[in-house]
Amino acid sequence: MKKTLALVATLPLVLSLAACGGSEDGAAADGKISVAASFYPFAYAAQQVGGDLVDVDNLTAPGVEPHDLELKPKQVASVQDADLVVFEEHFQAAVDEAVDQADRSDDDTLDVASVVQLKPTQAGAEEEHEGEDHAEEDDHDHGDEDPHTWLDPQNMIAIAKALETKLAAVDPDNAQTYAANTTAFVNRLASLDKDFQSGLATCRTRTIVTSHAAFQYLAARYDLTQVPIAGIDPSNEPSPSQLADITQLVKDQGITTIFTEELVSPAIADTIAKETGATTATLDPIEGLSENTADEDYVSLMLKNLDTLEKANSCS
Ligand SMILES: [Zn+2]
Secondary structure (H helix, E strand, O other): HHHHHHHHHHHHHHHHHHHHHHHHOOOOOOOOOOEEEHHHHHHHHHHHHHHHHEEEEEEOOOOOOOOOOOOOOHHHHHHHHHEEEEOOOOOOOOHHHHHHHOOHHHHHEHHHOOOOOOEOOOOOOOOOOOOOOOHHHHHHHOEEOOOHHOOOHHHHHHHHHHHHHHHHHHHHHHHHHHHHHHHHHHHHHHHHHHHHHHHOOEEEEEEEEEEEEEOOOHHHHOEEEEEEEEEOOOOOOOOOHHHHHHHHHHHHHOOEEEEOOOOOOOOHHHHHHHHHEEEEEOOOOOOOOHHHHHOOOOOHHHHHHHOOOOOOOOOO
């Protein structure tokens, strides 16, 4: 009897919370607009554009490598109920699936793959497609496109502007605030882009040996050549012959630095460095913050990356 009473007593609260989650005016339980972002760079961008008006839920917890993310039921519910979802199709399969299954419209869903120009996966960094019929590849997915769009500041500008449009659609009363926030954020990104252009204008070498194939967009923007150790997904480790090729290239080009990253084991990079007499340095693909970078953000980490690149490649 007691149990039944308790259930009745909590029922109105449960109902009112549920009603807030999917309400027409887009208000979250605390009156803020709820944004579910698939991983850190998009969560950061949504926070910059939304400011105090949004509550951003990053689906990839700090310290977690976002490739091959798995979602908890609570996070699947967040993809269903959030006022806005931002993700990039074909990067995190679990998020793609949750978005597919959620009853969402184009107005309240931002697929970053639709607002930036995706590049084909760099030769040598393709994912393994064991036993896959190549004739089928064209129509089943875009898995052969490189997802690491956010490492080009100009792509982040496009993402910021798309977020502004979506937030203004979800919450038109505050469109002016979103526009002002976006202008300030875009100015910071444009300044970052300028810093990269001038910082990397003249370098002794333009080749970068990276932990995994995350830096194609950055390399393309600033005229660098990426030689990735692992593939598009950090778990795609190189074969012994690929490893030998990279080691030879490091020796041939007199490359002095092998880049590692926070969320991936440096074991292979360390081996190459040892064999070639190179050193290692962290080049952050900014797929998520870690214990060591908890106080940083996208812009500060990109500036650290620039500093690291300038030193490693002797740029002036
Ligand atoms: Zn990656």
